[in-house]
Amino acid sequence: MALLEVSDLHVEFEVHGGWVQAVRGASFNVxxxxxxxxxxxxxxxxxxxxxxxxxxxxxxxxxxxxxxxKLRGQNILGGQTADGREIRGVDIAMIFQDPMSSLNPxxxxxxxxxxxxxxxxxxxxxxxxxxxxxxxxxxxxxxxASRAKEYPFEFSGGMxxxxxxxxxxxxxxxxxxxxxxxxxxxxxxxxxxxxxxxDLQGKNNMAIVLITHDLGVVAKIANDVAVMYxxxxxxxxxxxxxxxxxxHPYTVGLKSAMPTNRPGSEQRLAPIAGVPPDLFDAPxxxxxxxxxxxxxxxxxxxxxxxxxxxHEHQSRCWLHHEDCPQPAAEIHRA
Amino acid sequence: MxxxxxxxxxxxxxxQRGHQKIRAVDDVSLSIGIGEIVGLVGESGSGKxxxxxxxxxxxRKTSGEIFFKGSAxxxxxxxxxxxxYARSMQMIFQDPYSSLNPRMTAGEIIGEALRLHSDFNKADIATRVEEWLVKVxxxxxxxxxxxxxxxxxxxxxxxxxxxxxxxxxxxxxxxPISALxxxxxxxxxxxxxxxKRSLSLTLLFIAHDLSMVRYVSDRMAxxxxxxxxxxxxxxxVFFDPKHPYTRLLIGSNPEPDPEQERSRERVSSIGExxxxxxxxxxxxxANRCPHAMDVCHQVxxxxxxxxxxADERLIACHLYP
Numbered sequence: 001m002a003l004l005e006v007s008d009l010h011v012e013f014e015v016h017g018g019w020v021q022a023v024r025g026a027s028f029n030v031x032x033x034x035x036x037x038x039x040x041x042x043x044x045x046x047x048x049x050x051x052x053x054x055x056x057x058x059x060x061x062x063x064x065x066x067x068x069x070k071l072r073g074q075n076i077l078g079g080q081t082a083d084g085r086e087i088r089g090v091d092i093a094m095i096f097q098d099p100m101s102s103l104n105p106x107x108x109x110x111x112x113x114x115x116x117x118x119x120x121x122x123x124x125x126x127x128x129x130x131x132x133x134x135x136x137x138x139x140x141x142x143x144x145a146s147r148a149k150e151y152p153f154e155f156s157g158g159m160x161x162x163x164x165x166x167x168x169x170x171x172x173x174x175x176x177x178x179x180x181x182x183x184x185x186x187x188x189x190x191x192x193x194x195x196x197x198x199d200l201q202g203k204n205n206m207a208i209v210l211i212t213h214d215l216g217v218v219a220k221i222a223n224d225v226a227v228m229y230x231x232x233x234x235x236x237x238x239x240x241x242x243x244x245x246x247x248h249p250y251t252v253g254l255k256s257a258m259p260t261n262r263p264g265s266e267q268r269l270a271p272i273a274g275v276p277p278d279l280f281d282a283p284x285x286x287x288x289x290x291x292x293x294x295x296x297x298x299x300x301x302x303x304x305x306x307x308x309x310x311h312e313h314q315s316r317c318w319l320h321h322e323d324c325p326q327p328a329a330e331i332h333r334a
Numbered sequence: 335m336x337x338x339x340x341x342x343x344x345x346x347x348x349x350q351r352g353h354q355k356i357r358a359v360d361d362v363s364l365s366i367g368i369g370e371i372v373g374l375v376g377e378s379g380s381g382k383x384x385x386x387x388x389x390x391x392x393x394r395k396t397s398g399e400i401f402f403k404g405s406a407x408x409x410x411x412x413x414x415x416x417x418x419y420a421r422s423m424q425m426i427f428q429d430p431y432s433s434l435n436p437r438m439t440a441g442e443i444i445g446e447a448l449r450l451h452s453d454f455n456k457a458d459i460a461t462r463v464e465e466w467l468v469k470v471x472x473x474x475x476x477x478x479x480x481x482x483x484x485x486x487x488x489x490x491x492x493x494x495x496x497x498x499x500x501x502x503x504x505x506x507x508x509x510p511i512s513a514l515x516x517x518x519x520x521x522x523x524x525x526x527x528x529x530k531r532s533l534s535l536t537l538l539f540i541a542h543d544l545s546m547v548r549y550v551s552d553r554m555a556x557x558x559x560x561x562x563x564x565x566x567x568x569x570x571v572f573f574d575p576k577h578p579y580t581r582l583l584i585g586s587n588p589e590p591d592p593e594q595e596r597s598r599e600r601v602s603s604i605g606e607x608x609x610x611x612x613x614x615x616x617x618x619x620a621n622r623c624p625h626a627m628d629v630c631h632q633v634x635x636x637x638x639x640x641x642x643x644a645d646e647r648l649i650a651c652h653l654y655p
Contacts, residue, residue, distance in 0.1 A: 041515040041516065041517060042515055156606055158606055159606075186377040186378055186542065186607075187542070187544070187583060187586040187587050187588075188377065188582055188583060188606075189377075189606060190586065190588075191585075191586035191588070191601065194588075195600060213515065213516060214588070215590035216545075216587065216588030216589055216590050216595075218590070219589060219590050219591050219592045219595045220588040220595045239592045240592055240593075243590065243591060243592050253517065254516055254517060255590065257516050257519070257520035258520070258590055259545040259546055259548065259549035260545070260589065260590060261545055261548065261572065261573075261589055262591075267549075269520040269523060269524060269549065270520065271517060271518070271519075271520035271521035271524055272517035272520070272521075273521075275485055275487070275518075
């Protein structure tokens, strides 16, 4: 059994005059000590999916209409277990994209890291502050003792992200959700932060759910990958499956839209034409059909099912159906 | 190289903030040939955007000279100067959200430059605007729509049409794709490459995405804390970086290829880019450099052609005499 199992998650938001179907049936799971990357373009529902697990969806306007999220078999959707025990910050912690606006500007860094320890673990203020300093050292902040007394504005972006990681791992969560943790950072700092996450994962055996749109970051640290498009997970598999045996046309399209740097390769970028669908008026069939070079009539009318295309490798696309006239293998040759 | 289109000599731009002097661009020299795409890369705060803005007179240079087709550009742009140079030099901005006037329609935004800088009449302007809407992949129906009705990628197309409608010779693209999704980035890059070919444009392409810069540009210039540390042919710089900072930058750039990532050695980068206020005395990179020697902390290395290099590589580092 996987540590965290999310199945058939549906989330919608009320907007002026109707409902936006932000997440339309997302299922994924993560094992202990492993990293799952959720990739996709902006607006495809990556962040909303993990916010629902954390109970961070504001209701109204949002509501979770269907689905479960199970941590060690227990449903935690909405941020609590059935008996009301808080899981936020204890079993599952989250780090956010923009560290500058996610930290409290009026509290010292040390006090912010100490807070979850005092709230969830019953530490005294003094013990919590001591632990906060240790955590800052663990996240490789130089001069941690004096840094703990500083305020967020005195930290650089990279340091703030480290402080946020320190805060997230304070209660030793079993799952760490990282929502675009390095998108706002420069590449050299990004690589420091990713190395740090991998090291901490090795020490605590945490599962990491990493949300990103950068396939380079995925290749660097993910074991498994879920590709999300228009509120659905369209492909789910190991990192090697996704990069070397991609099955869904969207995954194939994403890969050919990015430059690779194999020496001597004369690659032409192939953009994906068009834009993602408006989920206010979600299409009846496959969300990718209007942009898909392989779209058939059935794609526009009927939502595709998940097809197994390898060991623990699924693709939500009609091309894999046994009655499909054009062999799915052709995608790879294209 | 024949006469360069843009020749930058010892360009310096300092900003004064209170008592502090921010050395955003410090003694940069670079020439850009006609029809060439030069990619400018570096971390945030390295002065890339300031360099681009100073080239076009959007920021007033502190010292140094910029030659455009052999003639020096003014230090202080007066009304007539912008009018004169706007026809030949334009800029595409990073943020397609804040760089378009929300109260003007797409057609008005694109046509404004023609209205100001050409003697076309209304009908002619309208035809050209329609032409350009199509050229950048929008449709004529988009004419009367306001910026908020467009997606990020579409807005960036409006920004491109606005910059290119005067058919300038030189365009500074300041992170034109950073705010866009991967699938849309490729659309915009291909559009730029195609327009570059058909209009024989010269581009300064500022970006922090190294793979994209390698893909787009002929030459790559690496900037660190206000000065250039390495300049050379994009492929050569990317696959055979010499300057320790370039090596760090390229070593930190994750490849969308798990096998390559697994076999990659960890680059140990220490510290972060220092503030532009107290720039170290010697080499700017010395405090983060794994190869720093005594001389690096005392003498600032000059950007010079490295011997034994067929590709005219320029490097500012004491390791390469």
